[in-house]
Amino acid sequence: MLHNDDKGKHTIVICPDYDEWGYSPSEDIPPFSIAPDGRIDNEDICDQGGKPIVMPELYEWQKEIEPIIIASETGEPYEKDWDDYHRRGLEIAYKFRAVLSSDFDLWYKAPFEDKSGMISGKIHIL
Numbered sequence: 001m002l003h004n005d006d007k008g009k010h011t012i013v014i015c016p017d018y019d020e021w022g023y024s025p026s027e028d029i030p031p032f033s034i035a036p037d038g039r040i041d042n043e044d045i046c047d048q049g050g051k052p053i054v055m056p057e058l059y060e061w062q063k064e065i066e067p068i069i070i071a072s073e074t075g076e077p078y079e080k081d082w083d084d085y086h087r088r089g090l091e092i093a094y095k096f097r098a099v100l101s102s103d104f105d106l107w108y109k110a111p112f113e114d115k116s117g118m119i120s121g122k123i124h125i126l
Contacts, residue, residue, distance in 0.1 A: 012045065012100075013122060014093050015109040018069045021062040034059045047099045058092050061085075065111055072113045082116040090123070097125045 012032070014022040020031035033041045038056030047053050064085065071078035093108045100106060110119035 009105045010044070010103055011105045011107070013107045013109050014089070014096070014125075016062045016065040016089075016111050018066055021058055034062060045104070046101050048101050050101070053096070053099060055092065055096060058096065061088055061092055065113070068111075068113050078113070080114070082110075082114050082118050085114075086110065086119055090125075093123075093125045 011025050012022055013025065016022075017031065019033055021034050023029070023031040032045070034055070035041055036059060038054045038059045040053045040055070040058075043052070045053060068078050068080055070076075090108060093106065097106050106125040107122040108119070108125055109122045110116075
């Protein structure tokens with residue numbers, strides 16, 4: 001079960017990691033993954049009709065961060081056009097919000113490896 005806030009909503013934070021696209025602030029919930037076909041691997045995350053969400057573009061965008069994370073973890077230098085990455089990430093977040101059940105609050109956060117400062121804190125996706 002996903003984390004409920006004080007309004008009874010579940011909270012999802014889009015924040016890409018090596019093999020995850022996001023997480024719930026609840027420590028009891030494992031981070032969210034996505035299948036190569038774009039199917040979100042969590043049955044609690046559904047669209048407004050209660051059906052599973054499929055977003056191949058979320059999978060492709062999340063996969064872009066993998067080489068950056070490997071470089072970061074191994075102490076290698078890395079470069080990323082963070083402006084473009086976040087522009088596309090926010091587009092995906094708003095598209096996700098448009099289909100996501102209203103039982104969820106959705107947030108967007110930059111990955112740990114982004115030291116650009118373009119996204120500070122979390123952005124509430126309404």
